[in-house]
Amino acid sequence: MALPLMQKATAVWLVENTTLTFQQIADFCGLHELEVNGIADGEVAQGIKGFDPIANRQLSAEEIRRAEANPHHKLRLFHNPAADGEAKRKGPRYTPLSKRQDRPAAIAWLVKFHPELSDGQISKLVGTTKPTIESIRDRTHWNIANISPVDPVALGLCKQIELDSAVAKAVKRAPGDGVMSDAERMKLVSIEQSLSMEPEPRIPSNVAGVENFTLTRKEERLSPEAAKADAEAFFNIAPGKDDDEDEDDNLV
Known part of the structure; x- marks a missing residue:
């Protein structure tokens, strides 16, 4: 329900200048009936000057006379065509x-x-x-x-x-929101680095022997023939040539 401007000041004016009931004034101004009663007794709104709702285009004289004749009639705020379609103001709320x-x-x-x-x-x-x-x-x-x-x-x-x-x-x-904390960012970087690292080659401890390398290649689930051929290629040994033959050649 729309309320008039300066509710208490309007209530003061209505109490002083009309014969409206306290309930009618309270309903129109958005106040409690006891608060309006306090205004009439001078206990509430002391020092507040009355705000004329007729002069300020909030009530019409005919509407007030109609409400005075019928105690059950509720006052209606005067319609202001200029306020139609007026959007609510955005921004910070008013602070007293x-x-x-x-x-x-x-x-x-x-x-x-x-x-x-x-x-x-x-x-x-x-x-x-x-x-x-x-x-x-x-x-x-x-x-x-x-x-x-x-x-x-x-x-x-x-x-x-x-x-x-x-x-x-x-x-x-x-x-x-797409914002990543420092801890999450560092964790992501470490994971990316670990994924981009290439595994170190498995080099046999005894590079002079073909059998160790052959066993290593077998561990990688190569066939025995492929593992032996790979080992011979690694050590530059001609296929089918044994180590004993190399030693005999060196002796001669």
Whole structure:
């Protein structure tokens, strides 16, 4: 339901200038009936000047007379054609002057205990700007030495359900954001290096003998004939020529 501008000031004017019931005024201004009763008794909204809803195009005189004649009639806000299709303003929420000094403490709490929140989410939660968030995150704020983290819900800057919703969205977005931590990056590099390394060749300890190399090649599941031929090629031995014949040639 749409509410008038300056609800309490409008209620003050209606109490002072009409014979509407407290319930009618409370329903129109978005207040409790007892609060309107307190305005009439002078206990609530002291010092607030009445805001004329007729002069400010929020109510018509005919609508007020109709409601005064019928106590069950609910006042309807005057329709403003210029407001049709007007989108809701995006950006940080409005923070009362009395709570603005608490915003740095709330930002420090969110940065410390919920680092997954983006600057835009923090800005919407506590009604601040991104430069202020960055200064507290980087500890370059002019009053950083006197800022102590305080839960923004306890300060009344946001509701618990709003904080939980923002955290849930941040956690859901984090796994798929494509950002890799340093530990994950180092682990990936080590795995890639291990995969790219070529195995060292298996060289027999006794290079003068063909049998050791032949056994090594057999371990690689080559056929005996292929292993022997590979060994002879490795040691530059002519096929079918034994080691004893080489020794006899050297003696001659």
